[in-house]
Amino acid sequence: MSSPEHKQKIWKMIKDIKVGMLVTLDNEMPRARPMHLVQDEYDGTLWFYTRRSAEKVFETEDDHDVCISFSDQEHGVYVSMSGTANLSDNRELIDKYWNPFIAAWFPEGKDDPDVALLEIKVQMGEHWKAKESKVFQLYEIAKANLKKDTTPDLGENEKFGG
Known part of the structure; x- marks a missing residue:
């Protein structure tokens, strides 16, 4: 999957965003809804x-595969994570x-009980x-359009896991 250092990097990116869009399958159609990290x-x-009576719970019981994405446009941070979802009754974590x-x-x-x-x-x-900054990003896009043989360098992009 990913190293402890990489997990910390991901946490640093998403911890202040707090709300991610969870995508499940609803009768084979993707459906997204906001979820708040706790x-x-x-x-x-x-x-x-x-x-436990929420539609997303029934959708994840039918298909455990989900995607959740976090976005912070102001800081140019975007994170997409895919995995498996399960319902948990872990009382210790519910209390925590x-x-x-x-x-x-x-x-x-x-x-x-719900x-x-x-x-x-x-x-x-x-x-x-x-x-x-956004100004630099616009410069990179304009430069790429003028040079035709280059793409804009807008920052870091990394895949992990899988």
Whole structure:
């Protein structure tokens, strides 16, 4: 998969974005919805609270393969991760990650039998990070258009896992 150092690099990219778009298959059609990260570190697994009665849970039971993407246009950071999703009743983690933000979405509290965690074990992904300002990126694009035999150097792009 990826080294501990690379996992830290990915965490540094996504930890402040917090909200990723989770893509599942709904009757063979891709469907995306926002999901809020709850963990405070990344070891190859992502955690999200969900209702066990949510459609995404049924979709991931039919097909465990999912994709989640994070985007921070202001800083030029884009991360896409693919893996497998499973419902988890891990009480220790439910207690650990519970906070006032999450509580607002679950008014019955963390002991509500409908509260669960969605665990995504990341298997592969790709990330992009712009190295310069938007003005520099526009310059690189213009330069590539003029030279015809070059592509713009907009920053870092790396695939991992898989």
